[in-house]
Amino acid sequence: MTSASDTTRRDFLKTSVAAASAFAAPAFVRGQNLNSQLQFAGIGTDGKGYSDIKLIASHDKVKCVAFCDVDLSRTEKVKPLAPEAPVYQDYKKMLDELGDKIDAVSVSTPDHTHAIISIDAMQRGKHVYCQKPLTRTVWEARQMRQQAKKAGVITRMGNQIHSHSAYRTGVKAIQDGVIGKVKAIHSWVGTTGHGRSGLLDRPVKNEAVPKSLDWNLWISVAPMRPYGGNRVYHPFTWRDWQDFGSGAIGDFGCHLLDPVYTALKITGDPLSVRSEHTGMNDEVWPAQETIKYVVPGTQYTASRSLPITWYDGGRRPSNGIAKLLPGQSLPNSGSVFVGQKGNMILPHVGQPFVNIEGVKIEPVESLDHYHGWVDGCLSGKQPSDGFEYGGHLTEAVQLGNVAAYFPGETLEFDGKAVKITNNSAANKYLTRDYRSGFEIAST
Ligand SMILES: NC(=O)C1=CN([C@@H]2O[C@H](COP(=O)(O)OP(=O)(O)OC[C@H]3O[C@@H](n4cnc5c(N)ncnc54)[C@H](OP(=O)(O)O)[C@@H]3O)[C@@H](O)[C@H]2O)C=CC1
Ligand SMILES: O=C1CO[C@H](CO)[C@@H](O)[C@@H]1O
Incomplete structure (x- = not known):
């Protein structure tokens, strides 16, 4: 009817x-x-x-x-x-x-x-x-x-968190010029690149696929592999594995770098990226990593380019960088915006504060993201923050994961061509080989 x-x-x-x-x-x-x-x-x-x-x-x-x-x-x-x-x-x-x-x-x-x-x-x-x-x-x-x-x-x-008071307040403070133009960014998360499944390599033994699960559909675009067992890949622990997840920066980069990209209105592609980490194999992401980006400057940056440093797995910026006042401390995850007049610390889902005596930041209200x-x-x-914005941010985050395959090497990126220009071997990591029947055509 x-x-x-x-x-x-x-x-x-x-x-x-x-x-x-x-x-x-x-x-x-x-x-x-x-x-x-x-x-x-x-x-x-x-x-x-x-x-x-x-x-x-x-x-x-x-x-x-x-x-x-x-x-x-x-x-x-x-x-x-x-x-x-x-x-x-x-x-x-x-x-x-x-x-x-x-x-x-x-x-x-x-x-x-x-x-x-x-x-x-x-x-x-x-x-x-x-x-x-x-x-x-x-x-x-x-x-x-x-x-x-x-x-x-x-x-x-x-x-x-884009719509949460904490990040909205940080964005406003930067755009209001509370710390002046921004010279550098340091963002970090406590999370490690692997460790959720307890494995560094594919399990030797495999359990039967539960009746309720269509494993072929779960694997989707990735190369087929056996199910493994509960929490080997599914649910949740897929984050560890290169075929499915995106490590610590993939899990948290789009959160922590979001107020950075929004506040500074970064719309240009990263110019270069370099990763240093504790080592990785062909299966899981590194436990601890530092990724250095250079992105084009904007009206809110002190120079024509801006260095952004990402840390994870317990790494974080030094006290020499943060320059905290007595009584202040770095949160477990967050960002330091290094400005011409001082630094702003923006904790992950926490209200920002600055290392300038007497300056307090008034919170902005939250909005409903959903x-x-x-x-x-x-x-x-x-x-x-539609897919134009989210895609842009994700490109930067996943470029960090490309750099992880070439530790200690600075990869130069041509965003227009979606190409690493100084290391041809790196280009294969910008995309993947799609499993037959699960291809994605160019849009
Ligand atoms: N914004 C935020 O704060 C958070 C974001 N996330 C993001 O959410 C996403 C999901 O993470 P999380 O919930 O932890 O992952 P889980 O593995 O716990 O759950 C994902 C769900 O999607 C199902 N699923 C998997 N593949 C398909 C498919 N092809 N079609 C339909 N359903 C499917 C899973 O089924 P199955 O049981 O078979 O795996 C499961 O129910 C990730 O991208 C993660 O980064 C996660 C946590 C917080
Ligand atoms: O915000 C979050 C909380 O933790 C989850 C697990 O690491 C993340 O995936 C998520 O984005």
């Missing part, structure tokens, strides 16, 4: 598509009218996926119309949010079968599957909320940027 609202909705979409093709623009015009509902499907329903879906669904104009997870045992938690919504194991089948009944999706799956799912969804005209890092490789991030632009859909990366994306889908207004 067709309801009146279904008819109105279809008519609206038809009009939108007609209008779109008149401009040779996307198959789905940005945004619907504000009175309409957003028909939403969540892909990846446990772990972060559960909280993404719950927070998106808490918007009163969102209707959950489907859920999808390659492990059906991990869909139990999300079902009560919309008991009537069908549950799928294969996102392609869901998108094929439900067609226009889905306006928007969240992609909260392991990093290696972000691009293949999000690009497919965007090509079908769906708005996409995708977890950080936006993709597993530099090339994929570039494809995501291009596809988002082409499709004209509303996108947002799952770096929710509802901001929904409002954008409904109004057609793209939030500031």
Whole structure:
């Protein structure tokens, strides 16, 4: 049976598509009218996926119309949010079968599957909320940027602290000139590149794949390998493994470098990157790493280029760099913005402070990251951190992972060509070989 609202909705979409093709623009015009509902499907329903879906669904104009997870045992938690919504194991089948009944999706799956799912969804005209890092490789991030632009859909990366008071306050303080123009950035996270699975190499013994899990779909674009066992790769521990996750910088770079990129309005590609670490094999990421970037300067930087240093696994900037006042201390994770007038320390999810006597920073209020994306889908207004921004940030983060294969070497990057110009062997790490049946075409 067709309801009146279904008819109105279809008519609206038809009009939108007609209008779109008149401009040779996307198959789905940005945004619907504000009175309409957003028909939403969540892909990846446990772990972060559960909280993404719950927070998106808490918007009163969102209707959950489907859920999808390659492990059906991990869909139990999300079902009560919309008991009537069908549950799928294969996102392609869901998108094929439900067609226009889905306006928007969240992609909260392991990093290696972000691009293949999000690009497919965007090509079908769906708005996409995708977890950080936006993709597993530099090339994929570039494809995501291009596809988002082409499709004209509303996108947002799952770096929710972007909307939190802490980061918004730090951004405002930098743009207000509290420490003057910025000379250097030092960002660090306590997390290590591996250690979650307790393994440095593939396990010798393998357990049977649980009945609820489609291992072929979980592996997706990566080369096939045996399941291993619980928490070898799935769930959560895929972060350690080069085929699936992105190490410590991949896990936290899009969080910690987000206020840096936003505050300084960095839109240029990194000029060079260099990694120094404690060693790695062909399987997992290094335990501890320092990555040095040089990015183009902006109106907020003291020079035409800006050095950004990333530290993880227990490494962090020295006291000589931070120059803290008595009583101040460095947080476990955060950034030091080195300015002409002093330093600002921005803890990860904590209010910023400066090492200038007598200067206090007034907090700015938080916004709702999830509802901001929904409002954008409904109004057609793209939030500031869509896939153009998120893709750009992710390219820098994943470039750090390319440099890890060549420790101690400065790699020069031509962002326009997406190419390392001084080490041809490095270029293969900008992308990956896709498993047959799971290829991603250039956008
Ligand atoms: N913004 C933030 O603060 C946070 C972001 N994240 C990000 O969220 C993403 C997910 O991380 P996390 O929740 O810890 O990972 P998990 O491995 O715990 O969960 C991922 C979920 O996605 C499912 N899944 C995997 N592949 C597919 C697929 N192809 N189609 C549908 N479902 C799939 C998984 O199923 P299965 O059980 O089979 O693995 C699982 O339910 C990552 O990108 C991570 O970086 C994570 C934590 C916090
Ligand atoms: O913010 C976060 C909390 O920790 C998780 C596990 O390392 C991260 O993936 C995530 O981005």
